Amino acid sequence: MRSLVRIFAIMHKELLQLSRDRLTFGMIVGIPLIQLLLFGYAINTDVRNLSAAYVDEADSHLSRQLLADMSATQVVVLRQRLASAEELTRLLDSGAVSVGIAIPDDFDRRVIARDRPALQLLVDGTDPIILGVAEQLATIPVRFDSQTGLQERRRMIEVRNYYNPERRSAVNIVPSLVGVVLTMTMVLFTGIAIVRERERGNLELLINTPVRTVELMLGKIVPYIVIGLIQLVIILALGRTIFSVPIMGSEWQVLIVSLVFISANLSLGLLISTVAATQFQAMQMTFFFFLPSILLSGFMFPFEGMPEIAQYIAEVLPLTHFNRLIRGIILRGADVSLMMQELAALAIFTAVALTLAVLRFSKRLD
Amino acid sequence: MNDNGEFAIQARGLTRRFGALVAVNEVDLDVPSGKIYGFLGPNGSGKSTTIRMLCGLLTPSSGQANVLGLDAGRDSEALKQRIGYMTQRFSLYEDLGVRENLQFIGEVYAIPRRERRRRMDELLGRFNLKGRERQRAGTLSGGQKQRLALAAATMHRPHLLLLDEPTSAVDPSNRRDFWEALFELAEQGTTILVSTHYMDEAVRCHNLAILDRGVKVADGSPRRLGENIDTHVIEVRAPDADAAHLVLHGVAQIVSLTRLGSKLRAQIPKQIPQPAAIVDQALRRAGIAAQVDQVFPDIEDIFVAVTELREARSAKVVETDS
Numbered sequence: 001m002r003s004l005v006r007i008f009a010i011m012h013k014e015l016l017q018l019s020r021d022r023l024t025f026g027m028i029v030g031i032p033l034i035q036l037l038l039f040g041y042a043i044n045t046d047v048r049n050l051s052a053a054y055v056d057e058a059d060s061h062l063s064r065q066l067l068a069d070m071s072a073t074q075v076v077v078l079r080q081r082l083a084s085a086e087e088l089t090r091l092l093d094s095g096a097v098s099v100g101i102a103i104p105d106d107f108d109r110r111v112i113a114r115d116r117p118a119l120q121l122l123v124d125g126t127d128p129i130i131l132g133v134a135e136q137l138a139t140i141p142v143r144f145d146s147q148t149g150l151q152e153r154r155r156m157i158e159v160r161n162y163y164n165p166e167r168r169s170a171v172n173i174v175p176s177l178v179g180v181v182l183t184m185t186m187v188l189f190t191g192i193a194i195v196r197e198r199e200r201g202n203l204e205l206l207i208n209t210p211v212r213t214v215e216l217m218l219g220k221i222v223p224y225i226v227i228g229l230i231q232l233v234i235i236l237a238l239g240r241t242i243f244s245v246p247i248m249g250s251e252w253q254v255l256i257v258s259l260v261f262i263s264a265n266l267s268l269g270l271l272i273s274t275v276a277a278t279q280f281q282a283m284q285m286t287f288f289f290f291l292p293s294i295l296l297s298g299f300m301f302p303f304e305g306m307p308e309i310a311q312y313i314a315e316v317l318p319l320t321h322f323n324r325l326i327r328g329i330i331l332r333g334a335d336v337s338l339m340m341q342e343l344a345a346l347a348i349f350t351a352v353a354l355t356l357a358v359l360r361f362s363k364r365l366d
Numbered sequence: 367m368n369d370n371g372e373f374a375i376q377a378r379g380l381t382r383r384f385g386a387l388v389a390v391n392e393v394d395l396d397v398p399s400g401k402i403y404g405f406l407g408p409n410g411s412g413k414s415t416t417i418r419m420l421c422g423l424l425t426p427s428s429g430q431a432n433v434l435g436l437d438a439g440r441d442s443e444a445l446k447q448r449i450g451y452m453t454q455r456f457s458l459y460e461d462l463g464v465r466e467n468l469q470f471i472g473e474v475y476a477i478p479r480r481e482r483r484r485r486m487d488e489l490l491g492r493f494n495l496k497g498r499e500r501q502r503a504g505t506l507s508g509g510q511k512q513r514l515a516l517a518a519a520t521m522h523r524p525h526l527l528l529l530d531e532p533t534s535a536v537d538p539s540n541r542r543d544f545w546e547a548l549f550e551l552a553e554q555g556t557t558i559l560v561s562t563h564y565m566d567e568a569v570r571c572h573n574l575a576i577l578d579r580g581v582k583v584a585d586g587s588p589r590r591l592g593e594n595i596d597t598h599v600i601e602v603r604a605p606d607a608d609a610a611h612l613v614l615h616g617v618a619q620i621v622s623l624t625r626l627g628s629k630l631r632a633q634i635p636k637q638i639p640q641p642a643a644i645v646d647q648a649l650r651r652a653g654i655a656a657q658v659d660q661v662f663p664d665i666e667d668i669f670v671a672v673t674e675l676r677e678a679r680s681a682k683v684v685e686t687d688s
Contacts (some may be wrong), residue, residue, distance in 0.1 A: 002476040009473030013459065013466075020461050205518075206455035208421060209474045210446045356524075365423045 006211050008329050018223065024189065029225050032181045032234045039103055039177055040243050046122040047133045052076035052099040053091050055084060058107035066119070068141050068285045070101070079132065088122060098124040099134050111142055118142055126312040133347075163248075174239035176299045178258065179322040180234055183265055183284075183293050186228055190269025191282040193220050194361070199279060207363040214358055221266045228262035229255075230255025236330075248333030257325045257336060260346045267353035274360040293319040321345045367677040371435065374399045374526050374557035375420060375587035379429030380475050382415050386570060389581040392429065397573070398557055402552050404571030412580040414454060420559070421451050447475070450478055450519035452586040454530040456511045460504030464495055464514055474524040477649040480661040488522065492593055493547065509540030520556075520607035527551065529560040533567065534596035548592055565665045576672050584672040595671040597621060599663045602649070604628070609627035611650045619644055622670050631661075635673060660664060 020026060052070075069260065071078050076099050082088055088100040100122035104110070110118040119142075123134040146157045149214075164171045188353050194227040197203040206216070236254070247254060268289070276282035294300060294309055297319035321342040328334035336343060375397035382390040390412040397403045405413045407547065418424040420431055422442025431438040436445050458467045465486065472482040490496050494512040497504070503514060510534055529548075533541045552572075554559055560571070568588070568641055575585040584591055604610040604659045614623055614632055619641070620669060622633040634641035646658045662670065 002544070003474045006474055012473065013462065013470045016466060017461055018458065193647055200451065200460070201455045201457040202451045202459060204423070204455075205451070206474075208423065208446060208451045210443070210447075210476070211474055258433075364424050364425060366419060 002210075003212070003215055007222075010211065010216055011222050013224045014132045014220060018227075019198045027185060028231065029234065031185055032177075032231045034200065035181050036174070036235055036238050036242075038179055039173050039180075040170050040239070043173055045247050046167045046169060047129055048074050049134065050076045050099050050130060051097040051099045052083055052101060053080040053081050053088055053103035054078055054103065055088050056103045057105040058103050058253050062109050063103045063107050063119075065177050066103070066140070066142055066275045067101070070137055073137065073140070075136055076101075088240040092122055092124060095124075098127075098130050101138075111144065127255040139265050160174060168241035169192070170239075170244075171245055171331060172327070173328045174235065174243055174245040177239075177322050178235050178326055179261065179297070179298055179319045180294060181231055181235060182228055182258070182262060183319050183324075184290055185231065186224060186262055186265035187289060188225050188283065188286045189227070189274065189310045190220060190266045191272040191276070191286045194270065194273035195276050195282045196308075197275075197281050206364070207365075215364060217270055217354065217358060218363070220270065221263070225259065226265055228266075228309075229258065232258050245330070249329035249335065252330050253336045254326065256348075257322070257329065257343065260343060261318060261322040264346050264350040264353065267350045267357060271360065272317075273355050293317050293341075296320065298323045315345075316348050318346055318348075369414070370654075372395060372399060375403075375431065375433050375559065377420070377431040379430065380416065380419060380426050380431055381428045382412075382424060383427045389580050390426075393577075393582045395575065395582070395585075397557060399557050400552060400555050401572040402548060402558045402560065402570070404568050404574045405559070405577055406563070406565075406568040406574055406665075407577035409565055410579070410674075411577040413577055415580075416577070417451075417530050417559065417561060419463050421445065421449055423530050430513050434627040435551070439502055442587070446592075447466070447522070448524055449528060450524035451524045452515050452519045452527070453533050454534065454545045456503075456535075456580050458511075458513060458515060458518055461501055461502060463500045464506070465490070465499040467514065469519060471518045471521045479521060482672075485521060489521065492550075493517045494543075509537060509543070512540070512544060513547075520551065520649040523591050525556065527558045527560075530560065531561050531563070531565065533562065534634060541567070557678055567670065569665045576669060582669070588665060588668075591665075591672075595663055595668055596636050597663075597667075597671050597675070598638075599667045600632045600634060600642050600645045601659050601661045602630040602632065602645060602656050606629070606656060607655060609652070610649060610656055611655060612653050613648055614645065617644065617648050621675055624666070624670065631667060633667065633675070673683045 005179070046346060054067060056067065067078060070076055079097060082091070085102050088102060089096065091097050092100050102120040102122060104119065107118055112118055123131050125131045161167065194203070195207060197322060236247065240247070269286075272282050272285045276285055292313060296314040297317055298307065298314070299319065303314065303320070306314065325339055325342050328339055329336060373396050375395055377393060377395040380390060380393040380395070381388065393412075393416060407413050415424065419426050420433055422437055422438050423440055423444055425605065433445055434448055436506065439444060462470065468486045468489065469482070479483065490499060493516065495510065495513060495517065498510065503511065504644050508515065512535070514533070519529075533544055536544060548558055548560065562568055571588070573585065573587055574591060576583050576591075584594070587593065602610055602614070605628070607625065609631060610630055611623070612623055614620055614630065619634050620632045623636060624631045632645055634644065640643070642658050642660045649658065651654045663670070
């Protein structure tokens with residue numbers, strides 16, 4: 001009973017302070033808002049409208065037909081016609097175009113003979129995504145329609161796009177963004193929570209009261225759980241209205257999974273708070289943790305494509321597990337019972353971090 | 367020994383080291399219940415470290431302290447319900463209001479709601495903070511902050527108050543009010559241990575311990591301390607104090623010479639007979655008119671005698687100008 005009163009006292013105080021700290025208050029709403037708009041609109045892996053230049057030495061009916069076909073795919077925009085292949089290379093070097101199309105003067109003969117490639121695509125391969133997109137152009141059929149002798153080549157493999165038939169990047173981004181925003185804000189808020197009290201001298205008073213370490217930690221965590229849930233709602237609601245990302249699975253499961261994830265981050269924040277000596281150090285540690293979370297969790301790059309060692313590191317990060325859970329529930333409508341091991345991983349992380357934080361925190365000054 | 371015992375604090379051989387530095391060295395303390403006990407010493411003399419060991423914030427390197435019948439090291443959690451501690455630096459929340467701070471403290475000590483409300487009103491009244499209930503603590507003046515801190519430290523009616531230099535940022539009139547409040551608390555039976563580097567505050571204490579570089583060099587009531595120092599204090603009033611100062615500087619028996627405006631205070635070891643006559647003769651020989659009296663040592667004399675003279679025993683003149 002007394003224990004509850006004390007936890008409530010810390011919570012109450014924390015909320016009062018929070019309501020007076022305009023910067024933090026702004027971050028609670030501002031960070032999810034800005035991140036959602038930035039990532040939602042800016043990240044687009046389905047690239048279109050690459051700048052292209054071409055050299056058409058053949059200038060035949062067939063070559064003009066091919067250029068028109070390429071233009072019709074919307075993958076490239078033909079910006080310039082050049083006189084020679086050398087000019088094309090120079091333009092690529094300068095970065096003015098990312099794709100160059102070189103059609104030789106014996107283009108028609110090559111198409112008929114089918115003994116050599118009929119034309120060349122020069123691609124700026126420094127960005128693998130551009131290279132991948134440009135390769136789509138290579139699948140455009142090039143032939144004379146009058147060539148009846150050649151049978152049409154059928155595609156032997158059909159690709160069916162599950163869950164995201166319109167290939168919109170936002171569908172993948174929005175659910176993961178919940179995790180990114182929560183990692184950033186939750187770890188940071190609690191990361192500075194105890195350090196701030198130490199810096200301002202409040203801690204010496206606090207550790208002289210009967211407040212127990214566990215009570216202090218819980219009283220500090222609970223208000224931020226509520227804040228985390230507010231952020232969750234902001235992102236999902238905006239994701240739905242602006243980017244039309246629906247929640248396929250159960251909303252309750254989204255809530256439960258997010259609660260566990262929020263707790264994991266808050267516990268880590270508290271642990272940081274007991275290690276760092278100043279608020280600045282706490283901030284540095286938060287970013288030290290935040291960067292691998294963003295890069296390795298599958299938010300930026302597909303998890304399977306990463307080297308084995310990176311995958312091992314990623315398995316330790318809560319965001320990796322949360323990404324699998326939240327994408328599963330929101331995008332695929334999966335039931336959380338199919339992904340219990342991910343939820344268990346988050347729970348273990350929370351327990352370990354919180355235990356370490358309680359053990360590290362001492363009610364003494366020595 | 368227990369709570370109602372004769373002594374609120376008994377410490378034996380209390381020692382604290384920070385690496386090679388011995389901050390507190392073999393300190394013995396007997397703090398009587400219901401009295402104001404002072405720690406007098408310059409910065410770095412180990413006052414704060416001793417107080418922190420007594421409330422269980424620091425573990426002693428050796429020695430032990432019995433506080434209110436509990437072992438300060440082992441039972442520090444149980445002790446926290448019964449002691450109040452006021453830190454040297456203002457440690458309440460500057461972004462909370464006066465009343466909110468008191469309410470927080472009341473909640474943390476799990477004082478029941480109705481009792482808490484009554485206690486807050488009482489403390490706000492007594493410490494003259496009525497009308498400022500909603501003001502943020504950060505915007506209070508130094509004196510108001512100290513009163514709020516004392517109100518918070520006494521919220522749960524502790525048996526023992528430990529105050530670490532409570533008046534270092536407070537002006538003289540507020541200091542007087544603050545001490546009035548301390549006497550009131552002591553009359554109600556609270557034991558108060560207060561550290562200070564102000565001489566005038568030290569005299570107000572019932573008992574006093576003088577700390578110097580981690581060592582307790584003297585303790586007792588201000589009167590007893592005055593009786594026990596091993597020098598006589600001679601006061602010299604001379605129209606030409608400069609000349610008198612110069613002359614007395616050359617007198618071998620004088621171990622300490624302090625100048626206070628037109629007065630001089632000289633200390634001469636007790637084993638030397640007729641100290642006033644020595645001073646008088648020295649001045650007369652130099653042809654300086656002066657009134658020479660043997661006086662009872664004041665706190666400053668005591669402080670000089672037990673700290674500075676302790677290391678300068680070899681009858682070398684120690685000079686302090688104030």
